[in-house]
Ligand SMILES: Cc1cc2nc3c(=O)[nH]c(=O)nc-3n(C[C@H](O)[C@H](O)[C@H](O)COP(=O)(O)OP(=O)(O)OC[C@H]3O[C@@H](n4cnc5c(N)ncnc54)[C@H](O)[C@@H]3O)c2cc1C
C-alpha cells in the first residue's frame with residue numbers, strides 16, 4: 037500500500053501522480069477515487085495530466101481515452117489497457133494498493 | 142457499394158479502412174499502399190526511430206489481429222498510377238486494373254528535395270521509415286557534422302535527435318525566425334532559443350546556394366558542405382533536407398478530381414465526385430462558412446478526417462462536416478510543444494502561465510481580443526484545459 041496524498045488535496049475533478057513501482061495516477065471523480073497506471077499505453081504521456089470526463093480520462097497527447105474503472109482503452113490510438121489499483125481512504129489520507137489488478141475486458 | 146479502395150496505407154488510410162468497417166461497410170475493401178512496409182506511424186521517425194529507441198512493432202499502426210479483423214485486402218508495395226474517370230477504376234503499378242465503386246484518397250505527401258541533390262550520398266530527406274533508417278545509418282557511420290536545411294517541426298526534431306546522438310548540428314533556416322509562419326514570431330523566437338540552448342548552430346535568414354561534393358570512390362559523389370546564399374559555408378558530411386512536402390496528387394491527373402495544393406474537397410472531405418473522398422495530409426477541405434480551404438499536415442488531422450470522409454462516402458452525399466482544431470505536437474530537446482487553434486500573425490500573444498525563459502509556459506494567441514490559439518511548452522495539463530475551452534467556443 038502506498039500513501040498518495042491527503043484527501044483534501046485531491047478534490048473532485050483533480051488528479052495526482054504518485055511514484056510507485058511505476059508512476060500511478062489517482063483521480064477524484066465526484067468523490068469516487070480511481071487509480072491507474074499513469075503512463076499511456078500508446079506513447080509517452082502522463083494520464084494524470086489528461087482530461088477527466090466522467091469515469092474516463094483522455095490522454096493529453098493523442099486523445100486516447102481510458103475507463104478508470106477497468107483500465108480499458110475506449111478509442112484509438114491506445115490499444116492495450118492500463119493497470120487499475122484499488123484505492124482506500126483512512127483518516128483523510130488516500131492510499132493506493134499495489135500490485136495491480138489486471139485490466140479487465 | 143461493392144468495392145471500395147483506400148489509396149495510401151498510412152495513418153489516414155488505415156483509419157479510413159477501420160472506419161469503413163466500424164460504420165458498417167461489409168463489401169470488398171482494398172487498401173493500396175506504395176510503401177512495402179506494414180503501415181506505421183510517422184511522428185516517431187524524427188524522434189525515437191532516429192534515436193534507435195522505437196522498434197518496428199512499436200510504430201506499427203496495426204497488429205496481425207487487427208489486420209485480420211479488418212478483412213481488407215492489403216496491397217502493399219503497390220502504387221495507384223491513375224484513377225479512371227469518373228472514378229470507375231484504379232490503374233495499378235502492377236499493371237492490373239481494379240474496378241471500384243468508391244475511393245478514399247489518403248496519399249499524404251512526398252518530401253520536397255533540393256534541386257541538384259539527387260544522387261549525392263549523405264543528402265537525406267525524412268518522410269518514410271526507409272528515409273529514417275538510412276539517415277540513422279549515416280549518422281552512426283561516424284558523421285562529424287549534420288546540416289539540417291529547414292527549421293520547421295521536422296527539421297527541428299531532426300536537429301534535436303542528432304544533438305542527442307552526439308553529432309554537432311547546424312540548422313539553416315530561410316526565415317528570419319524559425320517556425321514563425323506556423324507559430325508566429327514571438328514563439329518562433331523561443332523555439333530558436335531551444336536550438337541555441339543546446340549549442341546547436343542556428344543560421345536564420347539564409348538559404349542554400351548549393352551543395353559541395355567530392356567523388357566517393359565508388360563512382361558516385363558524397364556531400365562535404367552546404368554553400369549559403371550569404372556566401373557562407375557549412376561543412377557537413379550529412380545533410381538533412383526538411384523543407385516540407387508536396388501533396389501526392391500526380392496520380393489524379395486526368396481523373397476529373399480537382400487538385401490545387403491537395404485534393405479539393407468540401408467541408409465533409411468529399412471531392413467533386415460524390416464517390417471519391419479524401420483524408421489526411423492530402424485533403425484540402427473547406428474550413429468554414431467563408432469557403433476558405435485548409436490543408437493540415439498534422440497527425441490528429443489524419444487521424445480524425447477519415448471518420449467524416451467515410452461517413453459521407455457511405456451516405457453518397459455530405460451529411461457530416463469536419464471541424465479541425467489544428468492540434469499539433471512536437472518534441473525538441475526534451476521539451477514537449479503543443480499547439481491548437483490558429484495564429485494571427487499580427488495579433489497579440491499572452492503568456493498565461495510559466496515563463497519562456499524557463500522553457501515551460503503556456504501562451505494564448507488573440508485576434509480582436511478573442512483567444513484563437515493556445516500553445517504550451519511542457520505544460521500538458523493547462524494546455525489541455527485551454528484547448529478544450531477554445532474548441533467549445535468554436536463549437537458555439
Ligand atoms: C518525420 C515526421 C515527423 C512528424 N511528427 C509529427 C508530430 O510530432 N506531430 C504531428 O502532429 N504530426 C507529425 N507529423 C505529420 C504526420 O505524420 C502526418 O500528418 C501523417 O503521417 C499524415 O498521414 P496521411 O496518412 O495523411 O499521409 P502519409 O503519412 O503521408 O501517408 C501517405 C501514404 O500514401 C502512400 N501513397 C502515396 N501515393 C500513393 C499512390 N499513388 N498509391 C498508393 N499509395 C500511395 C505513401 O507511400 C504513404 O505511405 C510528422 C511527419 C513526419 C514525416
Ligand code: FES
Pocket residue numbers: 076077078079080081095096097098099100113114
Ligand atoms: S500517448 Fe496517449 S494517446 Fe498517444
